[in-house]
Every structure is written in structure tokens, then in C-alpha cells.
Amino acid sequence: xxxxxxxxxxxSTAGSIPSMETSGDQLKDETVVVVLGASGDLAKKKTFxxxxxxxxxxxxxxxxxxxxxxxxxMDEAEFYKRETQYIKGDDSKIEEFKKISSYIxxxxxxxxxxxELLKHVQKLEGDRQTKNRVFYMALPPSVFTTVAKGLKKNVxxxxxxxxxxxEKPFGKDLESCREMMSExxxxxxxxxxxxxxxxxxxxxxxxxxxxxxxNVFLDAAFNKNFVSNVQITFKEPFGTEGRGGYFDEFGxxxxxxxxxxxxxxSILAMERPxxxxxxxxxxxxxxxxxxxxxxxxxxxxxxxxxxxxxxxGYLDDDTVPKGSVCPTFAAMTLWVNNPxxxxxxxxxxxxxxxxxxxxxxxxxxxDALQGIFTDxxxxxxxxxxxxxxxxxxxxxxxxxxxxxxxVPTELDLTYKKRFVDTNIPQAYEALILDAFKGDxxxxxxxxxxxxxxxxxxxxxxxxxxxxxxxxxxxxYGSRGPKQIDEFTNKYGYKRSPQEYSWPxxxxxx
Ligand SMILES: NC(=O)C1=CN([C@@H]2O[C@H](COP(=O)(O)OP(=O)(O)OC[C@H]3O[C@@H](n4cnc5c(N)ncnc54)[C@H](OP(=O)(O)O)[C@@H]3O)[C@@H](O)[C@H]2O)C=CC1
Ligand SMILES: O=C1O[C@H](COP(=O)(O)O)[C@@H](O)[C@H](O)[C@H]1O
Numbered sequence: 001x002x003x004x005x006x007x008x009x010x011x012s013t014a015g016s017i018p019s020m021e022t023s024g025d026q027l028k029d030e031t032v033v034v035v036l037g038a039s040g041d042l043a044k045k046k047t048f049x050x051x052x053x054x055x056x057x058x059x060x061x062x063x064x065x066x067x068x069x070x071x072x073x074m075d076e077a078e079f080y081k082r083e084t085q086y087i088k089g090d091d092s093k094i095e096e097f098k099k100i101s102s103y104i105x106x107x108x109x110x111x112x113x114x115x116e117l118l119k120h121v122q123k124l125e126g127d128r129q130t131k132n133r134v135f136y137m138a139l140p141p142s143v144f145t146t147v148a149k150g151l152k153k154n155v156x157x158x159x160x161x162x163x164x165x166x167e168k169p170f171g172k173d174l175e176s177c178r179e180m181m182s183e184x185x186x187x188x189x190x191x192x193x194x195x196x197x198x199x200x201x202x203x204x205x206x207x208x209x210x211x212x213x214x215n216v217f218l219d220a221a222f223n224k225n226f227v228s229n230v231q232i233t234f235k236e237p238f239g240t241e242g243r244g245g246y247f248d249e250f251g252x253x254x255x256x257x258x259x260x261x262x263x264x265x266s267i268l269a270m271e272r273p274x275x276x277x278x279x280x281x282x283x284x285x286x287x288x289x290x291x292x293x294x295x296x297x298x299x300x301x302x303x304x305x306x307x308x309x310x311x312x313g314y315l316d317d318d319t320v321p322k323g324s325v326c327p328t329f330a331a332m333t334l335w336v337n338n339p340x341x342x343x344x345x346x347x348x349x350x351x352x353x354x355x356x357x358x359x360x361x362x363x364x365x366x367d368a369l370q371g372i373f374t375d376x377x378x379x380x381x382x383x384x385x386x387x388x389x390x391x392x393x394x395x396x397x398x399x400x401x402x403x404x405x406x407v408p409t410e411l412d413l414t415y416k417k418r419f420v421d422t423n424i425p426q427a428y429e430a431l432i433l434d435a436f437k438g439d440x441x442x443x444x445x446x447x448x449x450x451x452x453x454x455x456x457x458x459x460x461x462x463x464x465x466x467x468x469x470x471x472x473x474x475x476y477g478s479r480g481p482k483q484i485d486e487f488t489n490k491y492g493y494k495r496s497p498q499e500y501s502w503p504x505x506x507x508x509x
Contacts, residue, residue: 025161025438026436026437026438027061027132027134027161027163027436027437027438028061028062029061029062029063029130030061030063030125030128030129030130030131030132030160031060031061031063031064031065031132031133031134031436032064032065032066032067032121032124032125032131032132032133032134033051033064033065033066033067033133033134033136034067034068034069034117034121034133034134034135034136034151034155035047035048035051035066035067035068035069035136035138036069036070036108036135036136036137036138036139036147036151037069037070037137037138037139037140038068038069038070038079038082038083038103038138039068039070039071039072039074039082040070040138040139042138042167043068043082043083043138044082044083044085044086045086046138046198046426046428047136047138047428047432048066048083048084048086048087049086049087049088049426049428050426050428050429050431050432051066051097051432052084052087052089052093052094052097053089053425053426053429054429054432054433054436055093055096055097055100056089056090056093056097059433059436060436061132061436064100065100065101065102065121065124065125066097066100066101066102067101067102067103067104067117067120067121067124068083068101068102068103068104069103069104069105069106069113069117070105071105071106071107071108072105073105074103074105076102076103079101079102079103080098080101083098083101083103084097084098102120102124104116104117104120108139108143108146108147108150109143109146109150110150111150111153111154113150114150114151114153114154114155115154117154117155118154118155121133121155129159130159130160131157131158131159131160132157132160132161132162133155133156133157133160133161133162133163134162134163134164134165134435134436135151135155135162135163135164135165136165136432137164137165137166137167138167139167141169141170141171141180144166144180144184145180145183145184148164148166148183148184148187148188149183149187151164152187152188162188162192163192163193163194163435164188164192164193164194165194165196165432165435166184166193166194166195166196167196168195168196168197168259169250169254169255169259170195170259170444170449171449171453172249172250172254172460173453173456173457173460173461174450174453174454174457175457177449177450177453178450181446181449181450185446190445190446191440194431194434194435194440194443195443195444195445195446195449196431196443196444197259197260197263197443197444198260198427198428198431199259199260199261199263199264199385199427200263200427200431200442200443200444201425201426201427201428201429201430201431201434201442202385202386202427203389203415203424203425203430204383204384204385204386204389204391205263205264205267205385206430206442207383207389207391208264208267208268208383209267209273209276209281211383211391212267212268212272213272218381219272221365222340222363223340223341224340224341224342224343224344226365226366227341227344227363227364227365227366228344228364228365228366228367228378228492228493228494229344229345229346229347229364229488229491229492229493230265230268230269230344230345230346230347230361230362230363230364231347231348231349231361231362231364231488231493232261232264232265232268232346232347232348232349232360232361232362233348233349233350233358233359233360233361233362234256234257234260234261234349234350234351234358234359235349235350235351235354235355235356235357235358235359236351236352236353236354236357237353237354237355237356237357237477238352238353239305239311239312239314239317239328239352239353239476240314240317240320240328240352241312241317242319243319244314244317244318244319244320245319245320247320247326247328248319248320248321248324248326251326251327251328251330251460251463252327252328252329252330252350252351252352253327253330253332253350253456253459253460253463254456254460255350256350257330257332257348257350257456258452258453258455258456258460259444259452261348261350262289262348262452262455262456263285263444264361264385265334265346265348266285266288266289266448267285268361269288269336269340269341269346270284270285270287270288271284271287271288271340272284276441277441278439278440278441278443279440281441282440282441282445282448285448286445286447286448286451288336288338289448289451289452289455290451291336291337291338291341292334292335292336292337292455293335293337293455294454294455294456294457294458294459295332295333295334295455295456295458295459296459297459297462297469299332299333299334300330300331300332300459300469301330301331301332301472301481301483301484301487302327302329302330302463302469302471302472302481303327303328303329303330303351303471303472303473303474303480303481304324304325304326304327304328304329304471304472304473304474305328305329305351305352305353305473305474305475305476306473306474306475306476307475307476308475308476308477308478309476309477311353311476311477312476313476314326314328314352314353325463325468325469325470325471326471327463327471328351328352328353328471329349329350329351329352329354329471329474329480329481330348330349330350330351331347331348331349331350331480331484331487331488332347332348332459333345333346333347333348333491334346334348334455345491345492347487347488347491347493349480349484349488351474351480353476353477354477354478354479354480355477355478355479357386357387358384358386358387359384359385359386360382360383360384360385361382361383361385362380362381362382362383363380363381363382363383364378364379364380364492364493364494365378365379365380365381366378367494368396373406376396376406377394377396377408377494377496377497377500378394378494378496379393379394379395379396380393380394380496381393381394382394382502388414388415388416388504389414389415389424390412390413390414390415390504391413392410392411392412392413392414392502392504393410393411394408394409394410394496394500394502395408395409395410395411396408396409397409408496408497408500410502410503412502412503412504414504417504430442431443
């Protein structure tokens with residue numbers, strides 16, 4: 001099938017799904033976007049490229065202006081260099097993008113810097129009647145609340161819509177999160193606040209709602225009667241190189257599990273929402289999260305990578321405190337105590353410096369009744385979030401031929417093959433567009449955060465405390481601590497026979 005045919009087929013068969021847009025006002029014209037922390041890593045790698053991609057597709061509000069703000073003093077040439085460093089696209093479009101962008105430096109505390117920012121924004125707005133302002137906080141959490149206050153006091157628009165987009169981490173435990181949320185809430189209304197968890201912008205995570213509730217057979221099988229265990233796995237092939245200082249304060253559980261993987265779990269396990277509206281979806285997520293008790297110490301396996309070949313160990317990083325017991329790998333099991341999932345282990349695994357780059361959800365079904373079979377492999381539904389989105393169902397089939405022999409095979413939906421030439425938006429692109437549309441569905445509500453921290457805070461305090469468990473060492477580039485298979489087996493996971501591997505490895509695409 002040609003690329004064009006594939007695209008047309010995908011579009012022509014698209015089902016009609018009610019709009020997920022919600023009550024929020026859509027920002028159309030007359031908007032200024034201010035990126036705070038514009039000199040930083042997130043801004044250059046994610047925020048500006050996402051804004052550019054939307055701009056290039058004509059998806060930003062008409063006459064939009066983008067303003068970078070940070071303490072670093074730099075001239076326009078230097079700012080444009082940083083702003084466009086990670087942007088890939090047509091040169092003339094990049095030049096147009098620069099024309100709608102500008103930079104101003106200032107402090108994060110005190111009013112002076114924000115007053116200058118206000119003057120700059122007002123100059124760009126000219127004599128507009130409506131003055132919509134979006135503030136994107138690409139800043140370390142230590143300055144979130146100070147900046148949020150400064151913006152509200154000095155740069156808040158009295159004649160238009162204001163939105164503030166905030167990045168994780170939202171606190172370090174239940175108490176600090178509550179403190180941060182209440183300080184933010186004192187300044188910014190919930191409907192003005194967009195808390196980003198960028199996993200909610202990933203295509204496969206957004207697909208979960210449709211997969212679960214748009215396929216009657218799947219929904220029927222998603223429960224304790226059919227499912228043996230669920231694994232949500234996050235693997236990165238690189239260590240904390242250069243980010244050791246930040247990472248050591250947080251560890252892998254706060255960095256990835258408490259937010260990205262728990263958000264994934266909540267959408268995977270929740271009941272069907274009443275509608276696709278933001279509040280209905282988030283109500284169901286909160287409900288399922290409330291059914292999960294705090295993680296028990298006995299359900300946790302921690303690891304820390306050590307040097308292998310020319311690859312340094314975590315403790316070899318100069319920015320990491322000597323003797324740190326910060327986990328760079330964690331496996332843990334969560335239990336969802338509701339009628340659908342009672343007794344089904346949800347195993348989360350996340351690690352840095354592992355053997356591959358992969359994020360996936362693996363739902364392993366129970367054994368087929370043995371009777372006529374001996375040792376037939378289990379069905380598994382795998383949702384590959386990255387790289388190369390795919391959904392495949394491992395199923396047994398008769399090997400063609402005269403003899404009746406069952407072999408493991410798969411029903412395979414590999415996006416690159418099925419949705420040829422279809423643009424899959426980057427997570428940040430999708431989320432920033434949602435914020436412009438006023439759609440909160442893919443942003444984190446404050447009560448979701450509260451319940452998420454309740455699940456993780458006890459083990460985090462244990463890990464941070466004086467009786468901190470020593471993480472198991474694992475070599476850089478390995479599958480993790482050697483105890484990992486024993487850990488997953490303990491919860492009923494059975495590995496597919498060695499001779500089976502899914503044929504669409506990312507390398508083959
Ligand atoms: N980088 C990434 O890929 C991701 C980042 N995030 C989150 O996004 C936010 C920003 O991350 P990132 O861009 O990596 O952070 P950076 O460390 O690059 O900080 C961003 C900017 O904030 C200012 N800054 C840095 N440290 C301080 C400080 N101690 N006090 C005041 N200002 C400071 C600096 O600007 P200046 O000195 O010029 O004012 C810096 O350029 C964080 O909350 C992070 O957790 C989330 C997901 C991914
Ligand atoms: O938030 C974070 O996510 C990244 C992984 O994001 P991905 O989109 O590349 O999967 C992780 O590397 C980082 O440590 C963490 O802070």
C-alpha cells in the first residue's frame with residue numbers, strides 16, 4: 001500500500017468520537033505566550049520546538065507573540081540561537097517564528113523584573129481590546145510559587161484570559177505538594193492552571209481511552225477474571241549524566257513512577273467515564289487511584305547502576321553525593337482494591353542506564369485451561385508507548401501444515417505500517433495545543449496529585465530515612481538488578497517462551 005493510500009484508508013475509516021474539547025474558552029486571537037525559564041533545558045528542547053511545530057501548522061492563535069523571560073542576560077541573536085537550536089523545519093518558517101519571538105531578562109523575585117515584562121508585553125499587545133496571556137513555567141520547582149505570585153501581581157491581564165502552565169515535580173511528598181498547591185491556588189484559579197505530565201500528551205496514552213472503551217471485547221476482558229498481571233515498564237539506555245545533582249534529590253520513583261507511570265496506570269485501570277469531558281475523565285482517574293493503598297515495602301525492589309566497560313556508575317558522577325543510596329531503578333507492585341481489579345498485581349518498573357529505550361504496558365492474561373494443551377503460552381496485550389507506537393496481542397495459532405501444533409504469534413498494529421504518513425504530534429505539542437483550547441482532560445487535577453502522593457509517600461519516606469534500603473547494584477546497560485525476574489515471577493508473571501519475540505523491533509521499522 002502506498003503512503004498516500006495508507007493515510008487515506010486511516011482517515012476514511014476513522015470512527016466518530018465525540019470531541020474531547022471541554023468547557024474552557026479557546027484562545028483564538030490576541031494572545032501573548034510568556035516562557036519563564038527561557039534560557040533553560042526544557043524551554044530549548046521541548047517548549048520552543050512544540051510552539052514552533054504548532055506555529056508551522058497554523059495552530060497557534062492568530063497574531064500570537066512569544067516572549068522568553070529568564071535571569072540570563074542575552075541579546076536577541078543569542079536568544080534566537082537557543083530558541084531554535086532544537087527546531088527542525090523549513091528555514092523560512094523558522095525566520096517567521098523568530099519574528100514573533102522576543103526575549104527580556106529579569107529576576108524571579110521582586111516586582112521590578114515583572115513590571116518590565118509587563119511593559120514589554122503591553123508594547124506587543126498595542127491597542128488590542130482583548131489581552132490574553134499564557135505563562136509557561138519552564139522553571140525549577142524552587143521558584144514556581146514565587147514566580148506564580150509575581151506574575152499574578154504584576155502581569156495578570158485584566159481584560160482577557162490568563163493561563164499558567166506548570167511543570168512537574170509538584171512537590172516531593174504529600175505534605176510539600178499540598179503546600180505548593182495551596183500557594184498556587186491562592187493566586188491562580190483551578191481553571192487557569194494547567195499541570196503538565198507530558199506522558200498524558202503521548203499518542204499511545206491518549207489512545208488508551210479508545211482502546212479500552214471503544215473495543216467491547218477488550219473492555220470485557222480487562223478484569224481480574226481474565227488478567228493475571230499488568231506491567232508498566234519504563235527503560236532508558238542512558239544514566240543521569242549531567243543531571244546527577246537534580247536526580248539525587250528526587251530518585252527514579254519521584255522522577256518517573258509517581259507521575260508518568262501512575263498516570264498511565266490510572267487511565268488503563270479506570271472505569272468508563274460518563275463522557276469524554278475533562279472532569280468526567282479525571283473523576284474516574286481519581287476514583288481508581290483512591291482504590292490503591294500505599295505501596296508496601298515488601299512490594300519494592302530498588303537498584304542503582306554501577307560502572308560497566310567505559311560507562312560510569314551513578315556514584316562516579318561528580319554531582320552525586322558520595323555513598324548516595326538514591327535508586328536509579330525501581331520495581332514495585334500496586335494493588336487496585338476494587339471489584340474489577342482486586343488481586344491483580346500492577347507491576348511498575350522504571351530505570352536509567354538499562355539495556356534499551358522502551359516504554360510499554362503489558363497486560364498478561366491468565367493461562368488457557370490446560371486440558372487439551374500442555375504449557376501453551378499466555379496471551380499478552382502489549383501497548384508500546386515508545387519508541388515506535390504499537391499495539392500487539394500475543395496469541396496462539398496453529399502452525400500451518402499437516403500436524404496440529406500451536407505456536408505463539410501476534411495480531412499486530414504497528415503505527416508506522418498502519419498509519420502511513422500520519423503525523424503523530426509530540427507530547428508537548430499536543431498539550432500546549434490543549435491548553436490553548438482550554439481542554440484540561442490531559443492535565444493533572446489537584447486532587448489527582450493528592451491521592452498519587454498518598455500512594456507513594458510512605459515508601460519515599462522509608463527510602464529517604466535513616467533506615468534507607470541499600471539499592472541492588474546493576475551494571476550500566478543491563479536489564480536491571482539480577483533479582484528482577486524473581487520479583488516479577490513472584491506476582492505471577494510468566495515470560496513468553498524464549499523462541500518467541502515480537503517481529504517488529506524498532507530496528508526493523
Ligand atoms: N529538561 C527536561 O527535559 C524536563 C524538565 N522538566 C521540568 O521542567 C522544569 C524546568 O526544567 P529545566 O529546563 O530542565 O531546568 P533548568 O535547570 O534548565 O532551569 C530552567 C531555567 O531556570 C533558571 N534556574 C535554574 N536554576 C535556578 C535556581 N536555582 N533558581 C532560580 N532560577 C533557576 C535558569 O534560568 P536563568 O538563570 O537564566 O534565570 C534556567 O535556565 C523543571 O521543573 C523540570 O523538572 C520536566 C520534564 C522534562
Ligand atoms: O520527566 C521526565 O521524563 C523523561 C522521560 O521522558 P520521555 O518523554 O523521553 O520518555 C526522563 O528522562 C526524565 O528523567 C524525567 O524527569
